[in-house]
Amino acid sequence: MTAEKILKLRSLIDKYNYEYYTLNRPTVSDHEFDKLLAELAALETENPQFYDANSPTQRIGADLTSGFAPAKHHFAMYSLANTYSEGELRDFTVRIQKEHPEVEDGAEYVAELKFDGTAISLTYERGRFVRAVTRGDGTTGDDVSANVRTIRSIPMVLQGDDFPVLMEVRGEIYLPFDSFEKLNRQRVEEQEEPFANARNAAAGSLKLQSPAEVAARGLECILYAVQSEQMPCATHFEALAKLGKWGFRTSEHSRLCKSIDQLAAFIREWETRRFTLGYATDGVVIKVNDFRTQRDLGSTAKAPRWAVAYKFKAESVATRLLSIEFSV
Ligand code: NAD
Numbered sequence: 398m399t400a401e402k403i404l405k406l407r408s409l410i411d412k413y414n415y416e417y418y419t420l421n422r423p424t425v426s427d428h429e430f431d432k433l434l435a436e437l438a439a440l441e442t443e444n445p446q447f448y449d450a451n452s453p454t455q456r457i458g459a460d461l462t463s464g465f466a467p468a469k470h471h472f473a474m475y476s477l478a479n480t481y482s483e484g485e486l487r488d489f490t491v492r493i494q495k496e497h498p499e500v501e502d503g504a505e506y507v508a509e510l511k512f513d514g515t516a517i518s519l520t521y522e523r524g525r526f527v528r529a530v531t532r533g534d535g536t537t538g539d540d541v542s543a544n545v546r547t548i549r550s551i552p553m554v555l556q557g558d559d560f561p562v563l564m565e566v567r568g569e570i571y572l573p574f575d576s577f578e579k580l581n582r583q584r585v586e587e588q589e590e591p592f593a594n595a596r597n598a599a600a601g602s603l604k605l606q607s608p609a610e611v612a613a614r615g616l617e618c619i620l621y622a623v624q625s626e627q628m629p630c631a632t633h634f635e636a637l638a639k640l641g642k643w644g645f646r647t648s649e650h651s652r653l654c655k656s657i658d659q660l661a662a663f664i665r666e667w668e669t670r671r672f673t674l675g676y677a678t679d680g681v682v683i684k685v686n687d688f689r690t691q692r693d694l695g696s697t698a699k700a701p702r703w704a705v706a707y708k709f710k711a712e713s714v715a716t717r718l719l720s721i722e723f724s725v
Contacts, residue, residue, distance in 0.1 A: 399440060399444055399447070400444075400447060402440065403437065403440050403441065403444070403447050406433060406436060406437040406440070407437065407449075407452055407453060409433065410430070410433055410434060410437060410453040411453055413425055413430050413433075414453060414458040414459075417430075417458065418458045418459060418460040418600075419459075419460065419461075419462060421592070421597040421598075421600045421601040421604075422593065422597065423593065423597070427679070427708070428481070428708075428710065431479065431481070431708070434453065434454065437452070437453070437454055438454045441454055450698075454699075455698050455699060456534070456535075456698070456699065457474075457475065457476045457532065457534055457535040457699055458476070459532075459533055459534040459535075460515070460531050460532060460533060460538070460539070460600065461531075461533045461534060461537070461538070461539060462539060462604055464604070464606055465531075465539035465540055465541060465604070466539075466540045467533070467537045467538070467539065467540070468528060468530045468537065468538060468539070468540040469536065469537050470518055470530060470533075470535075470536060470537070470538065470565065471520070471563070471565055471624070472565055472624040473535050473536060473696075474516060474518060474532040474533075474535050474538070474567070475535060475696055475699065475700050475701055476535075476699050476700050477682060477700050477701070477704055477705065477706040478697075478699075478700045478704075478705050478706070479680070479705065479706040479707070479708050480705060480706070480707055480708070481707070481708050481710050483661055483664070483707075485705075486657070486660065486661070486664075486683065486705065486707055487657050489683070489705045490504070490506070490657045490660070493685060493690075493694065493703070496693075496694065497690055497693065497694075504655070504656075504685075505632070505634075505653060505654070505655055505685075505686035505687065506653075506654045506655075506660060506683050506684060506685060506686055507633050507634050507637070507651055507652070507653055507654070507683075507684045507686050508651070508652050508654050508659075508660055508663040508664070508681055508682075508683055509621060509648060509650070509651040509652075509681065509682045509684070510648055510650055510651075510667060510671070510674075510678045510680075510681060510682075511678055511679050511680035511681055511682045511706050511708070512568075512569035512571055512619055512621075512648075512676065512677070512678055513569075513571065513594075513595065513596045513676075513677035513678055513679040514569040514570050514571030514572070514595075514596055514599040514600070514676075514677070515531065515532075515569065515570050515571075515596070515599050515600040515603055516531065516532040516567065516568075516569060516570075517529055517530070517531060517532075517541075517545065517567070517568055517569065517570050517603075517618065518530045518531075518532070518538065518565045518566070518567050519545070519551065519565065519566045519567075519568070519620075520563075520564070520565050520566075521555060521560065521563075521564050521565075521566065522562065522563050523562055524554060524555040524558075524560055524643075525553065525554055525555075526546075526551070526552070526553045526554070528540055528542045529541050529542045529544075529545035529546075529551075530542075531603070535699075539604070541603055541604070543608045544603055544604075544605065544608050544611040545570070545603075545618075546608070547608050547609075547611050547612035547616075548570070548616050548617065548618050550617065550618060550646045551618050551645075552643070552644040552645065555643040555644055556642065556643055556644045557642055557643055559629050559639070560629065560639070560643055561623075561625035561626070561627040561628065561629060562627065563625060563626070563627075564623055564624065564625035565623075565624045565625070566620050566622070566623055566624075566640065566645065567620065567621065567622040567623075567624065568618055568619050568620035568621050568622070568645075569618070569619055569621070570599055570603055570616050570617070570618045571595065571596070571599045571616070571617055571618075571619070571676050571677065572595045572598045572599040572602065572614065572615065572616055572617070572676075573595075573615065573617055573675045573676045574595060574675050574676060574677070575615075575675065576614060576615030576616075577592070577594075577595040577598050579615075580592070580598055580602075580614060580615075581598070594677065595676070595677045596677060596679075598614075599616060602614040602616055603616065617646075617676070618646065619646050619647065619648055620640050620645040620646060620647055621637070621640075621647065621648065621651075621682075622636070623636045623639070623640060628688060630688075631687065631688055631689070632686045632687055632688060633684055633685075633686050633687075633688065633691075634651070634653050634686055637651055650667075653686065654683075660683055663681060664681050664707055667681055668709060671709070678709075679708055679709060680706050680707050680708035680709050681706070681707045681709075682704060682705075682706050682707075683704060683705050683706075683707065684703065684704040685703040685704070690703065691703040
């Protein structure tokens with residue numbers, strides 16, 4: 398009975414992953430999807446005899462499509478553990494401080510907005526853009542360099558000279574609301590199905606086969622991480638500042654926080670303030686600031702142990718309502 402339930406949930410979640418990552422046409426809200434995934438994870442934990450490395454609880458939802466050359470990441474691209482509850486966020490900080498008593502006094506986290514677009518990895522060698530690759534299955538992604546070159550805010554040559562010889566810069570490609578609305582108006586005029594939300598429109602646009610068409614869509618990119626074997630600094634917050642100096646667009650809203658109360662205040666502030674932004678956010682990402690502590694904490698098969706995403710509940714409902722509105 399339990400085995401049957403687990404298999405059913407795995408197959409349903411695989412179908413939703415396909416609709417979301419490959420077709421960019423989800424049929425359920427993120428909140429419903431996350432509830433099903435949590436239900437499956439709980440069943441698998443209670444029944445370890447049914448462990449399967451191919452279960453969607455163990456794998457990153459893959460965005461690989463035909464039509465683009467596959468490219469391997471130097472550093473794996475992970476998903477994020479997520480929560481909708483402030484209590485679980487507190488548990489996260491308590492767990493980190495338990496495992497790392499040395500950070501108990503003045504443990505530092507960075508709170509960032511969670512941009513709701515599609516993840517991208519930009520490779521730079523000696524300060525020059527080499528390629529842009531989607532997250533894919535976390536190990537290998539689609540090489541979308543020709544499309545990414547059309548995004549003007551992404552530098553092809555970096556400023557300064559303190560960047561690593563080889564690095565992967567990670568961020569989010571998104572479609573600002575005004576471009577999204579313009580695109581959907583055009584699609585309705587041309588009797589094409591409009592995109593359900595800006596996230597799907599961004600992910601779909603990045604996978605177009607014509608860079609000229611991509612350029613017309615108005616994609617934007619915001620960068621939030623650096624990966625390299627020769628990191629030029631010891632903390633994530635310093636890395637964000639470096640990214641800005643090298644010429645990348647970063648978020649001016651990222652904040653260094655020294656306590657759970659400061660993290661909670663950031664979340665409460667952005668729960669409403671995000672509606673003033675011209676682009677979609679679906680939560681807040683909390684990251685341990687110190688790279689050495691990050692390395693010590695490591696990752697599961699799917700997500701780093703040093704970060705967690707707090708998801709805004711209302712956004713999932715709003716996204717759903719929007720998709721219903723468009724489909725009637
Ligand atoms: P995720 O969205 O939960 O978190 C990881 C991603 O967050 C990263 O890959 C990155 O792209 C992004 N991100 C945005 N801002 C960031 C920042 N400041 N720092 C670091 N990363 C940042 O990732 P996921 O694994 O792609 O997807 C899971 C989510 O997608 C779930 O929460 C689920 O709700 C949704 N989903 C929905 C459906 C559906 O059918 N509705 C299907 C599959 C997945």
